[in-house]
Amino acid sequence: xxxxxTAEEAAWRKQCRDFLSQHAELLPKEVDLSQSxxxxxxxxxxxxxxxxxxxxxxxTKYDAGWAGLMWPTEYGxxxxxxxxxxxxxEEEARYNLPFGQFAQSIGMAxxxxxxxxxxxxxxxxxxxxxxxxxxxxxLFSEPGAGSDLAGLRTSGVLDGDEIxxxxxxxxTSSAGEAAHGMxxxxxxVDQPKHRGISYxxxxxxxxxxxxxxxxxxxxxxxxxxxxxxxxxVPLDCVLGGINRGWGPILTTLSNERAGIxxxxxxxxxxxxLARRFGVxxxxxxxxxxxxxxxxxxxxxxxxxxVRTATSRxxxxxxxxxxxxxxxxxxxxxxxxxxxxxxxxxxxxxSSDAVFNGFWQNYAFLGQWMSRIGGGTDQVQRNIIGENxxxxxxxxxxxxxxxxxxxxx
Numbered sequence: 386x387x388x389x390x391t392a393e394e395a396a397w398r399k400q401c402r403d404f405l406s407q408h409a410e411l412l413p414k415e416v417d418l419s420q421s422x423x424x425x426x427x428x429x430x431x432x433x434x435x436x437x438x439x440x441x442x443x444x445t446k447y448d449a450g451w452a453g454l455m456w457p458t459e460y461g462x463x464x465x466x467x468x469x470x471x472x473x474x475e476e477e478a479r480y481n482l483p484f485g486q487f488a489q490s491i492g493m494a495x496x497x498x499x500x501x502x503x504x505x506x507x508x509x510x511x512x513x514x515x516x517x518x519x520x521x522x523x524l525f526s527e528p529g530a531g532s533d534l535a536g537l538r539t540s541g542v543l544d545g546d547e548i549x550x551x552x553x554x555x556x557t558s559s560a561g562e563a564a565h566g567m568x569x570x571x572x573x574v575d576q577p578k579h580r581g582i583s584y585x586x587x588x589x590x591x592x593x594x595x596x597x598x599x600x601x602x603x604x605x606x607x608x609x610x611x612x613x614x615x616x617x618v619p620l621d622c623v624l625g626g627i628n629r630g631w632g633p634i635l636t637t638l639s640n641e642r643a644g645i646x647x648x649x650x651x652x653x654x655x656x657x658l659a660r661r662f663g664v665x666x667x668x669x670x671x672x673x674x675x676x677x678x679x680x681x682x683x684x685x686x687x688x689x690x691v692r693t694a695t696s697r698x699x700x701x702x703x704x705x706x707x708x709x710x711x712x713x714x715x716x717x718x719x720x721x722x723x724x725x726x727x728x729x730x731x732x733x734x735s736s737d738a739v740f741n742g743f744w745q746n747y748a749f750l751g752q753w754m755s756r757i758g759g760g761t762d763q764v765q766r767n768i769i770g771e772n773x774x775x776x777x778x779x780x781x782x783x784x785x786x787x788x789x790x791x792x793x
Contacts, residue, residue: 390472397469401476408445409480417740418654423751424741426604436562439486443517452515453491456499460511471688478649489558490514490521492644493637494567498586501625501633510565510586522563523637524554524587524611529793531556532761534569534634535578538793539613541570541585548572548585548623550593550616556758560596560609563589567637568618573628574789581788584630586622593617603746607754641759642709643688648755650681651748655719658744659726673722680715687711703772710765716752723748 390398418424422435446452447461454470456462478484495514498506513519530536539552550570560566566587573581589596593616598606625633656674659665665674687708723744724731731749735742756762770776783791 394468394472398472398476401473404449404451405476405480405482408442409482411479412481415657416654418743419739419741421740421743421747423747424743425735425746435483436486439483440517442483443487443515447516453495453511456495456511456515460499460507461515487514487517487520488644489523489563489567490519493523493640494521494565496640497567497584497633497636498624500636501584503621505621506586506624513564519564520559520562522557522560522566522589523641524557524560524566524568525634525637526556527553528555531757532764535582535631536791536793537569537571537582539568539570541572541583541618543572543620543627544617546620547617548583548620550585550613550618552613554611554613555608556599557596557609557611558607558758560589560611561598565589566611568613569630569634571788575787576628577785578783578788578791579631581628582630582634583627584624584633585618586624587616587618588622591616591618601754602750638759639705642705642765645709645712645755645759648712650684650715651719652678652681655723655726658723658739661739662726662728662730664726670722670726673718673725677715677718677722680711680718684708684711684715703768706760706765706768707773709759710762710769713756713762713765716748716756720749720752 427435443452450463451473453460453462454465454473455467456464458464491514495511498510502510510519514521525534525537527537527539529538537552539550539554541548541550543549548570550568552570554568557566566589568585568587570583570585571581572583575581587594593614595612595614597610597612599608599610600606601608620627624630652674655677656665659667659670659674664670687704690704690708727739727744730739731745733739733742734745738745760768767779771778
């Protein structure tokens with residue numbers, strides 16, 4: 386792959402910059418991390434204001450034809466390649482603009498509906514995502530089924546033209562604000578565990594849904610547990626067919642992993658932190674900084690591979706797991722290294738800490754959101770080992786037997 390811009394790509398990059406410069410200022414060379422959204426738990430008013438800002442920017446992009454660049458034109462996108470969308474993302478990150486609010490809707494639910502949805506589902510759900518009007522949440526994990534996602538036990542019982550859902554989901558980001566949810570239910574306990582799952586497009590205002598925020602060690606409450614008590618979901622909200630949810634699940638997870646792998650690296654900021662605390666010349670610290678830089682660069686080139694796959698019309702495959710695992714290694718190293726650099730100051734918090742506790746909150750305590758989300762390190766290693774390296778599969782004594790016969 387040629388990593389330099391072609392003439393066409395250079396012209397496109399200029400178009401991106403021209404558009405972005407009309408709506409925002411470039412980020413300063415030295416960003417004040419103490420003012421970062423992740424430095425401390427936001428107040429309710431701050432959180433609401435940030436959401437409004439995200440929606441306003443998303444609507445601006447939509448109205449100008451810059452939303453959903455890779456989506457088909459018939460659904461409000463521009464049908465561009467992954468390369469072109471990646472160039473826009475690179476340029477957008479250079480400006481003082483909000484981000485992250487639509488990762489689950491535009492980044493996960495949208496591509497899954499495009500790949501597996503009916504025409505009616507695409508017409509109903511896609512445009513409100515691109516406009517920023519509606520956000521989504523991911524109702525996958527359960528108290529007894531996280532890493533082993535196919536072990537989920539939330540039940541979906543067919544009743545006429547509806548599915549009646551009962552069960553519990555956990556670690557659901559932004560469930561209280563989401564208009565819709567990507568919901569997985571067990572619709573056939575007589576099939577093996579990967580075959581009896583259905584993927585539902587859930588209206589979060591449906592009666593019987595109880596969302597309870599979970600307080601995280603950072604002091605924030607992005608995650609929730611969600612209880613579903615006799616929730617009735619119309620059959621036209623089934624994505625991909627009854628008992629055929631595993632295909633859409635893999636599409637969602639692949640896009641989630643690729644999105645996590647594309648997060649900002651903060652390498653330059655960690656280097657500056659080392660200088661601030663006078664340890665930049667320490668040989669051990671320098672070695673760890675070099676490791677962090679190497680991982681970040683590896684991730685950059687892995688991102689090009691994912692971008693190439695999407696440019697060819699392919700869904701991200703095992704390469705997204707490689708990228709996700711690299712992101713997890715980077716987050717682990719960044720969290721440990723930033724604490725080591727600060728020494729005793731790492732025990733401080735909030736306004737007593739450097740940068741209002743950004744490194745304590747985001748890098749150290751907050752790392753688990755992305756490291757566990759989208760599949761743990763162990764899950765990614767299994768996928769890479771089996772699908773990339775061709776290693777023997779992990780022993781699976783429950784494979785091929787009816788789900789109802791699996792002990793739990």
